[in-house]
Amino acid sequence: MLSDIEISRQTSLIPIGQIAAVMGLSPHHYRCYGNTRAKIAINAAANRPKQGKLVVVTAVTPTPFGEGKTVTSIGLTQALHRLGHKVCACLRQPSMGPVFGIKGGAAGGGYSQVVPMEELNLHLTGDIHAVSSAHNLAAAALDARLHHEQRLGAEEFTRQSGLAALNIDAERIVWNRVMDHNDRALRSIHVGMGTNNGPERDCSFDITAASELMAVLALSRNLVDMRARIGRLLLAFNTAGKPITAEDLGVAGAMAAILREAIEPTLMQTINGAPCLIHTGPFANIAHGNSSIIADDIALRTSDIVVTEGGFGSDMGFEKFCNIKTRASGNAPDCAVLVVTLKALKSHAGIDAEEIKQPNLAALKQGFVNLQWHIANVKQYGVPVVVAINHFPEDTDAELRWLQQQVLASGANAVAISEAFAQGAKGATVLAGQVLACLTKPRHFKPLYQPEQGLMHNLQVLAERGYGAAGVELSPQALRDLTQIIALGGEQLPLCMAKTQMSISHDAKLKGAPTGFILPISRLQLHAGAGFVTAFAGNIMTMPGLGLTPGYLKLDINARGEIIGF
Template sequence: MLSDIQISRLHQCQPIADIAKKWGIEDSELSLFGHHKAKVSLDVAKRLAAKPQAKLIIVTAVTPTPHGEGKTVTTIGLTQGLNAIGLNACACIRQPSMGPVFGIKGGAAGGGYAQVVPMEELNLHLTGDIHAVSSAHNLAAAAIDARLYHETRLGAQAFTEASGLEALNIDSENILWRRVVDHNERSLRQIEVGFGAVNGPVHQSGFDITAASELMAILALSQDIDDLKQRIARLVLALDVDGNPITAQMLGVAGAMTAVMVDAIKPTLMQTLSGDPCFVHAGPFANIAHGNSSIIADNIASKLSDYVVTEAGFGSDMGFEKFSNIKVRNSGYKPSAAVVVVTLKALKANSGIESDNDINLPDLARLSAGFKNLQWHINNVSRYGAPVVVAINRFPTDTDTELEWLQQQINTTAAFGSAISEAFAKGAQGAQDLAQLVKQASEQDSQFCSLYQTEQSIETKLLTLAEVGYGASGVSLSDKAKEQLTWLNTHGYNALPICIAKTPMSISHDPKLKGVPTGFEVPITQLKVNAGAGFITALVGKVMTMPGLGIKPGYLDIDVDQNGEIVGLA
């Protein structure tokens, strides 16, 4: 079979203006970036406000493995399949970060004949949204350090006399706003800034990857430009010497940050290999952020189609949980059905059984043991009240015997049903059975609900996520986290939902614990307020907000050929 990039290159894309017109987007609502991608105005949703909202389908998965489960393949394939059976469906996905593109994954456009094209444009730069987030974020970092320098240099009274601004009395040991870059760069996780008298007071800082920026979460959760601006204004950048929050509004930088992001708030329209519309917007990771594409893209897509298919990052304990408890709370847009993606290889890898056998070969013992992981994810999604469909993403090495066994086992669970998806190899045709099943599931009554109430205490919400959300025996807070808990309660942030930052490679906090771990305690190392995004991040275990490059990173395969075309993207 051809590689993903070969398939993309051989495909004759339609002009994106033609796709926009076909789906009801007016010329005045479109800003072209070449022939195959365009920014779409938020005015579309306003113009079509009277139209009913489309059915929302959320795609999630079992616990991730190095073999790849095909969540984006299934999201795009399902969209293609729904359109192929005569329904109007639109996909909404996140913009890939160049960190994973050059690090481990090689791309995030789907794959095979179920991908967004042109795939290299999606994976590299796109329309510049991630760069805008990085610039706006780092503007705030420069602003807080500049203010610290001038207030320290002059003293509070002299500073006010010289500038006409009230002194903020920044505590240099409590500057909370780190810098960001859209690459995996472990050497920047912890840095010290301010060396030399003319460079400001020396203090600790560091870099996160742009996907972990609170601005990225804000971009994904905002409803419009006014909401974006208000959220940016609430950002807590530092504490003053009395421990009170210093916000972007107090620093006077909120307006400028909004100005940098004024175009980034518009989602980018692209197309699938079948010519179906796909909105690409925002890119928060699900292990360190909330892991879902934007509310704005969903809202526009919901007025242009009958079905909106979107995905949540990593397994259902990660992106889907945050979709349910954070994104839906902000959007009010509840799913009509959920799809859990699984592969035979994923179940064998999640079995916890060490084996020298090739994972592509039949192995009923490992498959049976790993099935518990799928059953856990089915039950986890089911507790939120939406009908659950299992999509079995078929690989060429899969045997009919094992696939039949798996479907029989799924029939004994709480799932609405299962379908084998061959979208990777066959595109829309290979996803029609899945599309029919999802259509049937979405016609059922969805009793969607969240896992906890925001008015509950922070401790109660953490315990609920740990015990109900992961199956843990409880939580433990570090001394630092206990201090931060007291501060959050004192300053009125206790009614925010929780965003757990943990490993995606296990339902637990420990990537070594496979299958369905029990009896573990979730160790909370830090609690961080994200007042603009509107949630509290709880860092768990050894999770990093800045990834590092591996010993053989993906960038080694990426190059430009003699014709000026990018090669090596997976």
């Protein structure tokens, strides 16, 4: 079989204007970046009713072997397109952290791809860089304001600048810097060293996908909403303990100006010419892990079926889709597709990499509890669920038959084997048929909790019903954070849990479907612009590091200037 990039390059691309026309968009609704990409105006379909059904693709708890969630999302989109349905995919833009790190690109794979895949995985139209730039402008503005106020004194600063002194507390700046790479050396830094560069203080970098500004971009309805959210960003506290926002600092307008074009989704296409909107890139383990409300809104007004995905397992991106994104957008899922592989379930039984491809029904039965948990988790939101078994060549018929029987016995609405990677649209046709059948079923969507019940109550609900914990325990720091958040008016905001993606619990070593554990909350952070409170379950890194053999080692260009190694 050809490599992913060879398949991508052999695809006959349809001019992107024609893809836009399929969606009913006129040339004044978009701006082309060559023939392969186009920025779509956020009001492109504002005068149309929402007509589409929304399908959210999620998965079992991730394993090192990969479950193929994006392959399934794209393959399903391609299959629906092949069957004659008006369909659009809505996916997140890949961060270059994973691209150059361990995970690699996020264009799908095999014959289920968004193309050209190298354009998608490297920069695209620069939205993530715009988020980095706007975020770091606020960081630079904070340090500059701190420097000038301390250098001149409050009274003289006001006389010379005409601005009221903010009296920033250098020890209580909560806005870090960001970059779109994995760089563990920047997790803890010291800034302001040298003559006239201070004051000195400790600081850190996060990866751009973890920026609250990325969440703001993803959850905003329009430019006015985005501008208001940016103004509410909490940057620091003053020496009297009062909050300082981006509006207070006077930087919110400039940040919004930087993001003026980044708020527009980018239109691309799948291998068989189905439209795909690419927008925003928050990670689901440290952010809310879903593409933008604006992309979904455009797709729902221009297509009959919209396929999107939540990051990682159903305890991560799908939970946040239902409890954060749906509250902001009003668009609840009509159907969920839950992706699994035989290898994933065997991995949850403790089978190592050398034996994972071998038939092992006993291990499959042991690891099935993880899939069973995720089926029940999705169903508690009142959403029909189709389990997609992503097929690998070494899978045995006996194990596949057993798994399909158990899936239906566990309450899933349907199950289908997907061969989208090897066969593209054709390999996902059965899955598409099952999804279409589920879209005719009634939906009784209900979120897991109500924000007005308060943070502590909802933390308990999320721990117990969202993860299967016996309870939740806040550290002394988290208790102090809770008191401060309540004082700042954030007690009735939704929760965004930052935890490991490798387990339903907070502990990556707890596989399967753990129960009886206590979920430890190390700290809480108010994200007033995004409109949620992040709860950190344990020691969660918001800046990944590069491993021993990172992905960038494989990438290069050849004599024709083509990128190789993806």
